[in-house]
Amino acid sequence: MPQGSGDKKYKRILLKLSGEALTGSERFGIDPKVLDHMALEIGQLVGIGVQVGLVVGGGNLFRGAALQAAGLDRVTGDHMGMLATVMNALALRDALERSNIATQVMSSIPMSGVVDHYDRRKAIRALGNGDVVIFSAGTGNPFFTTDSSACLRGIEVEAELVLKATKVDGVYSADPFKDPDAVKYDRLSYDEVLDKKLEVMDLTAICLCRDHNMPVRVFEMEKPGALLNIVRGGQDGTLIE
Numbered sequence: 001m002p003q004g005s006g007d008k009k010y011k012r013i014l015l016k017l018s019g020e021a022l023t024g025s026e027r028f029g030i031d032p033k034v035l036d037h038m039a040l041e042i043g044q045l046v047g048i049g050v051q052v053g054l055v056v057g058g059g060n061l062f063r064g065a066a067l068q069a070a071g072l073d074r075v076t077g078d079h080m081g082m083l084a085t086v087m088n089a090l091a092l093r094d095a096l097e098r099s100n101i102a103t104q105v106m107s108s109i110p111m112s113g114v115v116d117h118y119d120r121r122k123a124i125r126a127l128g129n130g131d132v133v134i135f136s137a138g139t140g141n142p143f144f145t146t147d148s149s150a151c152l153r154g155i156e157v158e159a160e161l162v163l164k165a166t167k168v169d170g171v172y173s174a175d176p177f178k179d180p181d182a183v184k185y186d187r188l189s190y191d192e193v194l195d196k197k198l199e200v201m202d203l204t205a206i207c208l209c210r211d212h213n214m215p216v217r218v219f220e221m222e223k224p225g226a227l228l229n230i231v232r233g234g235q236d237g238t239l240i241e
């Protein structure tokens with residue numbers, strides 16, 4: 001693959017990976033094949049000089065809302081969800097480093113001896129040096145999701161685009177898994193997503209991006225080459241701006 005700056009549209013991106021997607025063909029937890037696939041796709045970006053910040057969800061392990069529905073205290077459940085994202089971040093770092101991609105994990109919740117505490121200036125420096133930086137433990141606060149932490153960190157580190165990798169190939173008029181007649185959008189404004197209450201991404205995250213002019217592209221992670229195509233200016237998925 002050609003190296004250099006001429007073949008990419010974005011210099012720095014924030015990629016949000018679905019935690020649920022990590023389960024792959026396993027019944028619970030993390031499928032190593034999915035991790036390896038993600039590492040391969042991310043490695044292609046690093047290979048053309050794109051600076052990559054990552055946020056991975058925790059839906060394969062714990063979600064606060066689901067734990068609350070099962071009887072746990074909501075804040076305790078959200079803490080468990082945030083810790084789940086740290087476990088996923090460690091697994092992802094392992095896969096990236098096995099592919100010789102220098103990677104740092106930062107956590108919004110201090111976890112001395114396990115991962116570094118989040119520090120914006122250190123993160124920007126590491127990205128500038130070409131390291132992949134995984135931002136874990138969400139925002140550090142309950143009642144949020146990793147969609148919001150991805151947009152927050154993306155804005156903080158001055159990424160040019162937030163990419164939400166998911167199981168569907170874009171934003172539809174309704175959840176395509178539930179409504180076979182759902183129609184895909186190529187482009188949407190933030191206000192259209194909010195007004196139509198399109199649930200592909202949490203609405204707090206969309207508001208944050210709207211207020212800070214951060215474009216978001218929703219695309220299908222399993223589609224080979226889609227990620228690389230997007231950073232080169234391709235139109236896969238749906239652009240929200």
Ligand SMILES: Nc1ncnc2c1ncn2[C@@H]1O[C@H](COP(=O)(O)OP(=O)(O)OP(=O)(O)O)[C@@H](O)[C@H]1O
Nearest residue numbers: 018019020057058059166171172174175198199200
């Ligand atoms: N209007 C819509 N367009 C597309 N997908 C939608 C829509 N409404 C709901 N969805 C659903 O949202 C899902 C995307 O959420 P996804 O599981 O990727 O994110 P998440 O819940 O943030 O991730 P995690 O697994 O990390 O918690 C899609 O798989 C799809 O089923």
Ligand SMILES: O=c1ccn([C@@H]2O[C@H](COP(=O)(O)O)[C@@H](O)[C@H]2O)c(=O)[nH]1
Nearest residue numbers: 057058064078081082138139144145146
């Ligand atoms: O800022 C945050 C981010 C996440 N959480 C909790 O973690 C889980 C897992 O994240 P997903 O985005 O759902 O994958 C989430 O459901 C919350 O319970 C949080 O509290 N604060």
